[in-house]
Amino acid sequence: MKLSTRVGIACTMLFQLLTGAAAAQSAQRFSVQASGAVLFATRADPLYDSKTRLGFEGQARYTFGRFSLGAGYQRSTVFAFVNNPLTMALSFGFVEPRYVALASGGMAIYLAGRIGAGKIVCSISSDCPPQETKLGFGGGGGLLFRLSSRLSADLGAQFFQAPALSSSTSSLSSGYAMLRAGFGLGL
Numbered sequence: 001m002k003l004s005t006r007v008g009i010a011c012t013m014l015f016q017l018l019t020g021a022a023a024a025q026s027a028q029r030f031s032v033q034a035s036g037a038v039l040f041a042t043r044a045d046p047l048y049d050s051k052t053r054l055g056f057e058g059q060a061r062y063t064f065g066r067f068s069l070g071a072g073y074q075r076s077t078v079f080a081f082v083n084n085p086l087t088m089a090l091s092f093g094f095v096e097p098r099y100v101a102l103a104s105g106g107m108a109i110y111l112a113g114r115i116g117a118g119k120i121v122c123s124i125s126s127d128c129p130p131q132e133t134k135l136g137f138g139g140g141g142g143l144l145f146r147l148s149s150r151l152s153a154d155l156g157a158q159f160f161q162a163p164a165l166s167s168s169t170s171s172l173s174s175g176y177a178m179l180r181a182g183f184g185l186g187l
Contacts, residue, residue, distance in 0.1 A: 028150065028186030031061045035154060035182025039076040039090070042159075042175040053077040055089070057180065059096065066103075070096040078120070078176065085123065090162055090176070092118030092136060106146040113139045114160055136162035140178075150186040 037055040055076020061068050072094060079088040094116030102109045115137045122128035138160020145153040158178045 029063055030187045031063065031152075031184045032058070032187065033061060033070065033072075033154065033182055033184040034058050035156075035180040037074070037076055037178050037180040039078060039176055039178045041078055042177055053080075055178075057182075059094075061098075061184065066100040068098045068100075070098065072096065074118075076176075076178070086128075087123045088120050088128070089123075090118060091121045092116050092162055094118075094136075100144070101141075108144040108146075109141065110144060110156075111139070111141045112156070112158065113137075114158060118162060134162075136160060136174075138162075138176075142180075144184075147183075152184045152186075154180070154182050154184060156180045 035057050037057055039053055039055050053076055055074065057072055057074040059070040059072025061070040074092045074094060075089055077087050077089045080086065094114050096112055096114045098110050098112040100108045100110045115135070117133050117135050119131040119133045120128075121131065138158055140156060140158030140160075142154060142156025145155075147153055157180070160176055160178070161174050162176055
């Protein structure tokens with residue numbers, strides 16, 4: 001087979017891969033997604049217990065081919081005092097563009113970015129100084145599984161930089177890693 005023929009076949013296959021329907025994304029343009037998350041700070045602070053924490057997120061998504069754009073809200077407890085009821089949670093509104101890199105047989109691999117704004121909120125507001133809303137960003141990827149024409153499952157992982165606790169005596173990490181599992185419902 002000639003080199004030009006091989007290049008032509010490779011270009012055709014690449015074009016089909018990049019322009020084909022994303023088999024695991026919702027068949028509807030609009031969808032909502034709810035996820036549970038496990039989130040942990042990537043750097044410990046000696047004053048706080050930074051064990052793995054649980055959280056949640058919800059988002060609305062608009063899908064067009066292999067691309068989709070989501071907007072949502074995330075809340076996850078990230079720090080707690082040892083022997084104290086005070087906890088601190090990340091409260092974060094975001095926009096998440098997503099690109100399906102590979103899709104086959106009802107499963108897809110996606111890449112995602114995340115940009116938003118939020119702050120650390122305390123369970124006992126009198127124990128924390130007032131916090132400013134700050135920008136945050138990150139990225140990651142995951143797997144989508146089409147369960148029906150309207151329902152999909154999402155398993156994802158992300159790393160992102162988000163607001164840290166503003167205090168003159170603390171240097172809490174603003175880097176977080178997150179594992180998430182959830183469901184999307186096409187509208």
